[in-house]
Each structure stands twice: as C-alpha cells, then as structure tokens.
Amino acid sequence: MARASHGSVLDDLGVRIASGEVAAGSVLTLAQLEEHYEVSRTVIREAVRVLEAKQMLVSRRRVGVTVQQPELWSNLDAQLIRWRLDGPQADQQIVALTELRLAIEPTAARLMARHADPLERAQLLQLAEQLQRLGDAGQGDSDEYLDADIEFHNLILTASRNPLFSSIKETVAEMLTGRHSHGQTPANPFEDALANHVAAARMIADGDEDAAEAATRRYVEAVLSEVAVD
Structure with a gap:
C-alpha cells in the first residue's frame, strides 16, 4: 500500500x-x-x-x-467504537450501544431530576424543544439535529452527578454519530422516541424522578426497536 x-x-x-x-x-x-x-x-x-x-x-x-x-478490549473506548462502526458489523455495534444506554440512561434521568440545577433543567427543555422542532420539520437526519441530540444526552449523563455515567458521554456520542453517518437516523424521527425525549425533559425539569425514568426508558426502547438487527 x-x-x-x-x-x-x-x-x-x-x-x-x-x-x-x-x-x-x-x-x-x-x-x-x-x-x-x-x-x-x-x-x-x-x-x-x-x-x-x-x-x-x-x-x-x-x-x-x-x-x-x-x-x-477497552470496548467503551470511543476510537474503538468508531472503528467498529466503520466495519461490517456496524449494525450490531449500534444495537449493543443502545442496549448499554437502556441500562444506564433511565437511571441517569432519575438522578438528573433529583440533582440538576435550574439552569441545567432549562437547558434540557430547550434542547428537547429544538429536537421536536427539527424532527417536525423533517430534519432529523441533519447535523443540527445530531448536535442537539448529543448535547441532550450528554447533559443527562453529566447532570446525574454520577461520574461513572458521565464517563460514557463519548461512547454515546459515537453511537449517535455512527447512526447519523450510516444513514440510520430518519429525517422524520420515530414519534414515540421524539415525544418521550420531550416528556423526559419536562419530567426532569419538574423533578419527577419516576416519570423521568419511565419516559427515558420509553425513548431508548423506541430507538432500540428501530435499530434492532434480525
């Protein structure tokens, strides 16, 4: 070569x-x-x-x-995830990462509802509204949507105040970027996933831990149903 x-x-x-x-x-x-x-x-x-x-x-x-x-291997390493997403088993990698999110993100949402400061709650609501606006406009596959989606999920992980949860931010960002770059993020996002992003943000802003956890679980499960490999 x-x-x-x-x-x-x-x-x-x-x-x-x-x-x-x-x-x-x-x-x-x-x-x-x-x-x-x-x-x-x-x-x-x-x-x-x-x-x-x-x-x-x-x-x-x-x-x-x-x-x-x-x-x-260091399977949560962002560069390794990127390499796997560049290979023939990208679909399986996206499923595995979404399953990881399902195990962590609902609990992170519960903790954010408990611990977040007012600025973080307001920021999450703004990001949810931005995702809703872009999704309704058929721009779910845009770079702007991707950036807002990454920021949304990073904020939940960070504001959980659990440093172990926060440490997988790059992992989640690589998964979202991989879906985007492989054309798996639809222009019109699955309604159940998008609606529950907004619901989770509202419940977190209200400090409703149970509802925040439930809404987050619903949107990750909706994403998992989209990316599931037969």
Missing part, C-alpha cells in the same frame, strides 16, 4: 482488528507490519502501543504482537 502516516496506520490496523479481518489469536510481527504499511519501525511501534493500551494487542518477546480476544 501507499506510504502511510502514524494516524492512517493506526486507523487501518484498528479497523482490520475490530472488524475481525485480523482475527483474535493472530500473531503479527513489527517487521511484517513495517513491510505492509511501508513506514518506519517507529511509526509501527507507535500504532502498536496505542492498540496495546486499548487491550487489543499484547506484545510477547520472541513471539510478536498477538490480537487479544474481543471481550478483553
């Missing part, structure tokens, strides 16, 4: 491993990678170091670098 940079080597090798093209258990040598990518040993070492940090590779002396089993 054409001479590559560190970034392009990392992304190409990352996608190949994440997609299973380079299967778990495969053993690679620095010399093989250097020849394949036509780059210096330093560039290869840098890419391997990043993949080791994500637990995708492990180096062993006199053996080389071995591709780890996927369950050992």
Whole structure:
C-alpha cells in the first residue's frame, strides 16, 4: 500500500482488528507490519502501543504482537467504537450501544431530576424543544439535529452527578454519530422516541424522578426497536 502516516496506520490496523479481518489469536510481527504499511519501525511501534493500551494487542518477546480476544478490549473506548462502526458489523455495534444506554440512561434521568440545577433543567427543555422542532420539520437526519441530540444526552449523563455515567458521554456520542453517518437516523424521527425525549425533559425539569425514568426508558426502547438487527 501507499506510504502511510502514524494516524492512517493506526486507523487501518484498528479497523482490520475490530472488524475481525485480523482475527483474535493472530500473531503479527513489527517487521511484517513495517513491510505492509511501508513506514518506519517507529511509526509501527507507535500504532502498536496505542492498540496495546486499548487491550487489543499484547506484545510477547520472541513471539510478536498477538490480537487479544474481543471481550478483553477497552470496548467503551470511543476510537474503538468508531472503528467498529466503520466495519461490517456496524449494525450490531449500534444495537449493543443502545442496549448499554437502556441500562444506564433511565437511571441517569432519575438522578438528573433529583440533582440538576435550574439552569441545567432549562437547558434540557430547550434542547428537547429544538429536537421536536427539527424532527417536525423533517430534519432529523441533519447535523443540527445530531448536535442537539448529543448535547441532550450528554447533559443527562453529566447532570446525574454520577461520574461513572458521565464517563460514557463519548461512547454515546459515537453511537449517535455512527447512526447519523450510516444513514440510520430518519429525517422524520420515530414519534414515540421524539415525544418521550420531550416528556423526559419536562419530567426532569419538574423533578419527577419516576416519570423521568419511565419516559427515558420509553425513548431508548423506541430507538432500540428501530435499530434492532434480525
């Protein structure tokens, strides 16, 4: 292949491993990678170091670098998620990430209803109204809708005041961006999902924890029904 940079080597090798093209258990040598990518040993070492940090590779002396089993990877890493979304199993990755949201986001909404300050509650209502306006106008697949959607969900996770919930903001953002870039976000959003975004924001603003949790669960379940893979 054409001479590559560190970034392009990392992304190409990352996608190949994440997609299973380079299967778990495969053993690679620095010399093989250097020849394949036509780059210096330093560039290869840098890419391997990043993949080791994500637990995708492990180096062993006199053996080389071995591709780890996927369950050992840093599976919430935003870059790894992006690589998976660039591969043939993007649909399954979106489903898995939506299932993760279903496990976390309703509780985060309950906690935001309990802990958020007035400014955060007002901001969430504004974002919900923006999503409603764009969705009603058939712009659910627009960049503006995506930006507002990411901000909406990030705010719920942050204002939950649970730092573990807040730590998956990039994960959720990558999932939403992946749906958008793969054409899976409809111009006219599923009404049940959109209506429950608005309902969740109102219940959070009112401090109604039970209703906020229930409305959030309904909109994530609606999204899951949209992206479900047979």
